Amino acid sequence: MMNKTHWNDLPQGVREAAREHVGNVTAAQTISAGWNSAVTLAADTEAGRLFIKGIRLDSTGQVAMLRREIAINPHVAHLSPELRFHVETDSWLIAGFDFIEGRRADYSPCSPDIPRVLEAIDVLTATPCPDITLKYADQLYSSQGDIDLMRRVSGDNLVHTDLTPANVLMTPNRVYLLDWARPTRGTSWLDAVSITHFLITCGHSPKDAEAISSQMRAWKNLGPGDLDAMVHNGSATRSTWGLKHFDGDPWTNSSLEAARRWWDYRRAHQEQINHSAKTRS
Numbered sequence: 321m322m323n324k325t326h327w328n329d330l331p332q333g334v335r336e337a338a339r340e341h342v343g344n345v346t347a348a349q350t351i352s353a354g355w356n357s358a359v360t361l362a363a364d365t366e367a368g369r370l371f372i373k374g375i376r377l378d379s380t381g382q383v384a385m386l387r388r389e390i391a392i393n394p395h396v397a398h399l400s401p402e403l404r405f406h407v408e409t410d411s412w413l414i415a416g417f418d419f420i421e422g423r424r425a426d427y428s429p430c431s432p433d434i435p436r437v438l439e440a441i442d443v444l445t446a447t448p449c450p451d452i453t454l455k456y457a458d459q460l461y462s463s464q465g466d467i468d469l470m471r472r473v474s475g476d477n478l479v480h481t482d483l484t485p486a487n488v489l490m491t492p493n494r495v496y497l498l499d500w501a502r503p504t505r506g507t508s509w510l511d512a513v514s515i516t517h518f519l520i521t522c523g524h525s526p527k528d529a530e531a532i533s534s535q536m537r538a539w540k541n542l543g544p545g546d547l548d549a550m551v552h553n554g555s556a557t558r559s560t561w562g563l564k565h566f567d568g569d570p571w572t573n574s575s576l577e578a579a580r581r582w583w584d585y586r587r588a589h590q591e592q593i594n595h596s597a598k599t600r601s
């Protein structure tokens with residue numbers, strides 16, 4: 321967990337700039353969740369309760385992510401908390417979103433959240449890709465030099481690319497997709513495939529996870545070999561960064577193990593298909 325900066329520790333200029341948008345902040349409480357932002361807090365303001373995220377401008381990678389989150393927000397307001405203000409001053413970029421009184425999604429077997437999350441992904445699949453600067457899905461995979469995979473993941477759909485349970489908040493009436501730090505232009509099934517991986521991470525068998533995911537619209541757009549290529553890639557790359565960077569983190573370790581389990585399942589499935597083809601001929 322990263323060290324967080326509290327509201328009162330921000331430069332006065334930053335707090336004053338925020339006040340111009342939302343009035344006085346009567347209470348602010350740091351939230352320890354999340355990996356990327358130095359500031360994550362709940363703030364009671366004259367404009368209502370807000371979730372405020374902030375990054376120091378010298379953290380260039382994270383600043384780029386928060387800028388993307390700000391730029392995409394009006395295009396995904398039907399799926400995400402609305403952005404109320406953003407300011408950039410005194411070495412900080414700060415953004416305030418509606419605070420959602422919700423809870424983290426549960427992706428474990430039999431969770432009633434799952435059909436609602438899948439429905440939200442269907443809504444995302446039907447959302448036009450805005451004409452703003454986005455990442456390209458093939459760039460995400462380019463460092464591995466797998467041209468075949470780069471071709472498969474390319475496309476013109478808007479995808480979120482990071483729909484872990486921590487980035488989905490549930491309320492009785494709505495499902496909110498948070499943390500649009502890596503919105504991407506790519507093929508429609510990218511989120512559907514990564515959600516399947518997270519379902520396995522959260523305890524589903526690969527077979528059950530695929531059956532659940534097949535209900536999503538985008539799943540039907542998977543072409544021959546796409547799923548095997550993605551699952552194979554997931555098991556290979558996850559083993560590498562899992563061991564290098566996140567050793568000891570329980571989510572990453574489960575996610576790594578799930579990626580391997582999924583690939584074992586698909587390989588066995590492929591062998592079965594090949595075997596029955598041979599015995600038929």
Ligand SMILES: Nc1ncnc2c1ncn2[C@@H]1O[C@H](COP(=O)(O)OP(=O)(O)O)[C@@H](O)[C@H]1O
Nearest residue numbers: 353354355356357371401417418419420486499
């Ligand atoms: N609008 C919001 N309302 C309430 N809680 C939020 C909101 N946005 C994020 N959170 C909580 O804060 C956590 C971190 O926020 P997130 O946007 O995912 O930042 P990070 O990039 O650090 O992961 C989320 O997992 C969620 O629990």
Ligand SMILES: [Mg+2]
Nearest residue numbers: 354486487499
């Ligand atoms: Mg997050």
